[in-house]
Amino acid sequence: MLARALVVLLLVLNLGVAAWWTLRAPPAAAPDFVPPADVARLQLVSETKKAANAPAPGVAPMTAPAAPAFAPPAAPSTPVASAVPASAASNARCYSIGPFANGAAAANAREVLMAVATRVVPREQRSGSSARGWRVYLPPMASLPEAQAAAQRITAAGFNDYFIVRQGAEANSIALGRYRNEDSARRRADSLTAAGFAVRAEPLGEGGPSTVWLDLIAKPEFDPARAEAAVQVPARELDCARIR
Numbered sequence: 111m112l113a114r115a116l117v118v119l120l121l122v123l124n125l126g127v128a129a130w131w132t133l134r135a136p137p138a139a140a141p142d143f144v145p146p147a148d149v150a151r152l153q154l155v156s157e158t159k160k161a162a163n164a165p166a167p168g169v170a171p172m173t174a175p176a177a178p179a180f181a182p183p184a185a186p187s188t189p190v191a192s193a194v195p196a197s198a199a200s201n202a203r204c205y206s207i208g209p210f211a212n213g214a215a216a217a218n219a220r221e222v223l224m225a226v227a228t229r230v231v232p233r234e235q236r237s238g239s240s241a242r243g244w245r246v247y248l249p250p251m252a253s254l255p256e257a258q259a260a261a262q263r264i265t266a267a268g269f270n271d272y273f274i275v276r277q278g279a280e281a282n283s284i285a286l287g288r289y290r291n292e293d294s295a296r297r298r299a300d301s302l303t304a305a306g307f308a309v310r311a312e313p314l315g316e317g318g319p320s321t322v323w324l325d326l327i328a329k330p331e332f333d334p335a336r337a338e339a340a341v342q343v344p345a346r347e348l349d350c351a352r353i354r
Contacts, residue, residue, distance in 0.1 A: 204350040205334060208323030208343055209235070216322040219341040226337065227326040231353055234322055243314045244295035248284040248307060250275075257282040260307075267305040288314065304351045325353045 207223065210216040213232070220230050248264075251257045257274050261284055264272055273285040286302060286309060289295040299311040325348055334345045 202350050203328040203332065204326065204348045204353055205328060205332075205337075205345045206233075206323050206325050206348040207337065207341060207345045209321035210323070210343060211321070213322055216324055219343070220324055222340050223324060223326055223337060226329050226332040228329055229353065230324055230326040232322055233325055234320055244289045244292050244311060245314055246286040246289070246295050246298045246302070246309055246311050247280075248286060248309050250280055250283040252282070254282055257284060260284060264302075264307065267307075269302065269305070300349065300352065304349075327353060 207219065208216070210219060216232055220232065223230050248260060251260065254274075254276065261272060261274055264284070264286075269286070271287055275281055275283045275285060287295075287298055289298065292311075292313070295311040299309050302309045327350060338345050
């Protein structure tokens with residue numbers, strides 16, 4: 111009897127548990143866990159990789175520039191010269207044409223020669239056949255301070271033999287030497303002219319009759335033989351430094 115009662119009791123208990131399990135309400139969902147505000151959220155390794163590979167918002171992904179359809183022409187290694195070389199000035203040819211008997215004949219010849227010269231300068235010269243010597247000088251300047259400044263430039267150029275004339279008709283001129291013959295005076299004048307001083311060489315005392323010469327800087331097409339035939343006087347080469 112007791113055994114039967116226990117079996118019946120166990121059966122009733124099993125049926126009750128089965129009925130409760132079948133008829134029970136579903137369990138409520140657990141609320142999401144919200145960490146405190148001062149605690150950083152843990153991230154998985156996969157989340158950090160995705161964040162690093164993702165492009166920044168508002169920035170377009172960079173792409174390699176497309177290759178041009180053709181390459182631009184290479185710049186020339188040496189620029190084309192657009193001006194006359196500086197060495198052209200050193201190739202200038204200068205001539206002295208004369209002597210002319212008077213200024214009128216020299217003026218007519220100058221009009222002819224201007225077509226084949228960049229510059230034509232008349233120069234008067236007296237014959238020194240009866241002169242007592244020759245002198246080299248710098249013509250009078252406007253004031254004594256100007257003459258003194260010119261004298262300082264002459265000294266700086268390496269010339270020490272000079273004298274400033276302070277009185278008379280040639281006041282404020284600079285005497286640069288006296289010589290017995292024309293050749294010595296010309297050499298002195300040429301050296302000063304080459305240094306940039308517009309000096310003159312003249313005979314002392316009463317010289318012979320004066321003549322006029324035309325000193326010119328020739329253009330490329332200048333032909334000395336044709337120039338002599340046109341003005342009927344000889345032409346000789348001249349140092350361009352003597353033209354002032």
